[in-house]
Amino acid sequence: MPIDQFNDQSFKRLYRLFQDHPETEDYIKTAQIDHDENEKRAEAAFAWPEQRMFPIDTPEQAALSRLYMEKQAGIPDYARARCDKALELYGVEMPLQEKTAAAPDPDEYLLPEKKRFRVVDQETVKLASEAIVRNQRKMSAVTRAEACVNLVKKSMQHDTVLPDGIYKMAGVTMSYMPQLRTWLEARAAAVTDPMIKVAYEKLAEITRTKEQYFSNRDELVKMASVIDELDQAAGLTKWYDRRLPDPMQTVFNTNKIAEETFDVATKQIPASVLATVPPEAFIDAFGEDIASDFIEDGVVDTEKLKLVWDSVPLDLKQALIAQLGV
Secondary structure, eight states: OOOOTTSOGGGHHHHHHHHHOGGGHHHHTTOOOOHHHHHHOOGGGEEEGGGTEEEOSSHHHHHHHHHHHTTOSSOOHHHHHHHHHHHHHHTOOOTTSOOOSSOOOGGGEEETTTTEEEOOSHHHHHHHHHHHHHHGGGSOHHHHHHHHHHHHHHHHHTTOOOOHHHHHHHTOBOEEHHHHHHHHHHHHHHOOOHHHHHHHHHHHHHHTTSOSEEOOHHHHHHHHHHHHHHHHHHTOGGGBTTTBOOHHHHHSOSSSBOOOEEEETTEEEEHHHHHTSOHHHHHHHHOHHHHTTTEETTEEOHHHHHHHHTTSOHHHHHHHHHHHTO
């Protein structure tokens, strides 16, 4: 039976591996061998799930597993491939990994600057979503949001459905204002600092000025950032995923994917509404020169409309909205 880090008696094999591959020490020196935690791991967290061997659910364990696989017989090829793929996902380039002919395109990573979470097919979409969910408490809200937004795009490319939690962390779901207000009021009640308490209460009051289901992502992300700062100042982060949802999941608190909207002053017009507007209405409001940029063969192309929308003067947009009676 092959040996991994959790059945290596007295770590004799690890000692020999270090002697043969001293260059790998930097990759695995922070890995911890916690047998109790290993027992709690799901099967998907192992490179060889059937045998529950060679964990790959963190960068450190994946690197250590890859080292243990070296020069061992009886390990299936797919287990080594899963381990190498996990290392690519984490942006770890161990000397033992099988190298590809060309360096990966940075755009293949969910976090291009850090070269973490490489996604190229349906399997890596699934692995990336699992890795993000497992490591979400180790990532900042901003980093999580960036990774999840890019993962949503990748899932669409590879025709893959993601867990609801990923859409919430990406900030692409709608916010139910009464629920958001409840969590803000709960935070206000839990803190003793009067300034922080007032800040939470003011945010709660802002939710009363919005529609029940609100989907302006820019505004919601800003609110999540403010909540993040307040939570840190109030010492509430230790309760995330226990008694309190983190800021992104507090704000993006439904499973309903937010429909893309077009802003007109304080109004938000869904793309589906604008798609049903007769081309003549756009021509009357915007003029033929502007309308010709997104109307083709008598059909409004909302993707092209999106490209010119910000450059359209506000008074022309308001003229269009007045015709719609919205």
